[in-house]
Amino acid sequence: MSGILVVAEHMRGKLADISAELVGAALSIKNHVGGGLSVVVIGKDAASFEKQVNLAGVDKVMLVPVEEEHFDAAVTEQALCSIIEKEQPELVLLAHSASGLSVAAGLAVRLGGGFVSDVFGIGFDNGRLRATRSGYGGKVNIELECPDKPVVVMTLRGATFKAASGDGQAQLQEIGIDLAPVAKRRSRHVEYIEAPSSGVDIGKAEFILSVGRGIQDEKNIPRFQELADRLGATLGCSRPVADSGWLHKGHQVGLTGKVAVNCKLYIALGISGAVQHLHGMKHIETIIAINTDPNAPIFNVATHGGVMDVFEFAGALEKIS
Ligand SMILES: Cc1cc2nc3c(=O)[nH]c(=O)nc-3n(C[C@H](O)[C@H](O)[C@H](O)COP(=O)(O)OP(=O)(O)OC[C@H]3O[C@@H](n4cnc5c(N)ncnc54)[C@H](O)[C@@H]3O)c2cc1C
Numbered sequence: 001m002s003g004i005l006v007v008a009e010h011m012r013g014k015l016a017d018i019s020a021e022l023v024g025a026a027l028s029i030k031n032h033v034g035g036g037l038s039v040v041v042i043g044k045d046a047a048s049f050e051k052q053v054n055l056a057g058v059d060k061v062m063l064v065p066v067e068e069e070h071f072d073a074a075v076t077e078q079a080l081c082s083i084i085e086k087e088q089p090e091l092v093l094l095a096h097s098a099s100g101l102s103v104a105a106g107l108a109v110r111l112g113g114g115f116v117s118d119v120f121g122i123g124f125d126n127g128r129l130r131a132t133r134s135g136y137g138g139k140v141n142i143e144l145e146c147p148d149k150p151v152v153v154m155t156l157r158g159a160t161f162k163a164a165s166g167d168g169q170a171q172l173q174e175i176g177i178d179l180a181p182v183a184k185r186r187s188r189h190v191e192y193i194e195a196p197s198s199g200v201d202i203g204k205a206e207f208i209l210s211v212g213r214g215i216q217d218e219k220n221i222p223r224f225q226e227l228a229d230r231l232g233a234t235l236g237c238s239r240p241v242a243d244s245g246w247l248h249k250g251h252q253v254g255l256t257g258k259v260a261v262n263c264k265l266y267i268a269l270g271i272s273g274a275v276q277h278l279h280g281m282k283h284i285e286t287i288i289a290i291n292t293d294p295n296a297p298i299f300n301v302a303t304h305g306g307v308m309d310v311f312e313f314a315g316a317l318e319k320i321s
Contacts, residue, residue: 001150003035005089008053015052018095020163025122025156027057027164032124033090042079044069056166063174070189073102074182080107082177096155108153114146120157138255138276159203159261198250200234202258207265210236210253214270214310218246227314230321238271253280269310273298
């Protein structure tokens with residue numbers, strides 16, 4: 001077995017950003033794995049994504065047209081099983097998304113392969129494929145190998161790996177799959193229901209002003225929202241602020257929120273710096289932390305820190321902004 005198979009993800013006619021990120025992750029280890037890099041697109045409109053997934057470094061694009069208009073886990077699993085049995089890749093990469101998760105584990109079991117989910121690091125150590133994911137609520141990083149497995153299936157975390165870019169010169173192949181084994185389905189697509197939007201994109205924001213439980217009350221949110229607007233920052237928050245309903249979940253930074261991938265400046269106001277919060281922001285180049293507790297862990301990752309009251313700090317910023 002050799003080579004890597006990337007499973008492109010798309011929904012309602014749009015290719016998901018994670019597809020190019022999966023290719024980027026695959027390219028970073030392609031030389032170690034050996035063999036080619038293939039991308040498979042399964043769906044009624046699979047052909048419409050041909051150019052978008054034909055990225056530099058991709059050797060083969062496989063298009064699998066199916067009758068189903070929408071993602072169907074049983075169809076996707078069956079199609080992938082057939083392709084993997086024929087192509088024999090060593091590694092299969094899917095998105096760590098609702099769709100990816102509904103297929104990946106079952107696929108690994110059917111293939112007798114290894115399985116690692118929510119991977120945020122991938123590499124080779126002593127010639128062995130190694131994946132990194134977190135455990136115990138983000139308190140530890142775990143490095144995993146799947147020795148002696150014919151194939152390893154992984155779901156990769158979004159907005160984590162550098163997306164591949166540039167036009168490729170992949171060989172194109174259209175594949176028909178026998179879907180008779182899944183003709184009798186136990187589930188069917190009913191409808192999409194849009195999640196209410198927060199209107200913010202933490203992953204894309206370059207400057208985030210983030211508030212934690214230290215702001216003490218929901219009634220203080222408008223003041224910090226206004227301050228963020230005046231400074232040209234996106235308003236972020238810690239989990240308790242989102243869990244309490246003070247801000248939409250879309251503002252949450254951290255393990256179960258969003259990773260501030262593109263952020264250059266992060267101001268943490270009244271945030272203690274729990275590992276799960278740090279997960280989403282500790283990589284940022286410039287972090288300014290304001291906290292009344294001089295021992296708050298946020299100061300361990302801060303570039304500049306102020307042991308002071310958030311309201312006093314906000315008042316000073318309001319005067320100059
Ligand atoms: C599985 C799991 C996933 C999680 N995912 C996330 C996640 O994605 N994001 C996340 O943020 N958390 C997450 N958490 C929760 C996390 O463990 C912490 O509980 C949370 O980050 C704490 O939020 P906080 O810092 O706002 O609150 P606290 O820990 O209560 O800290 C408040 C801070 O404000 C300071 N403070 C109080 N008053 C003032 C004042 N007037 N001026 C200045 N400072 C003041 C205090 O000294 C304190 O340090 C997760 C937990 C688990 C178990």
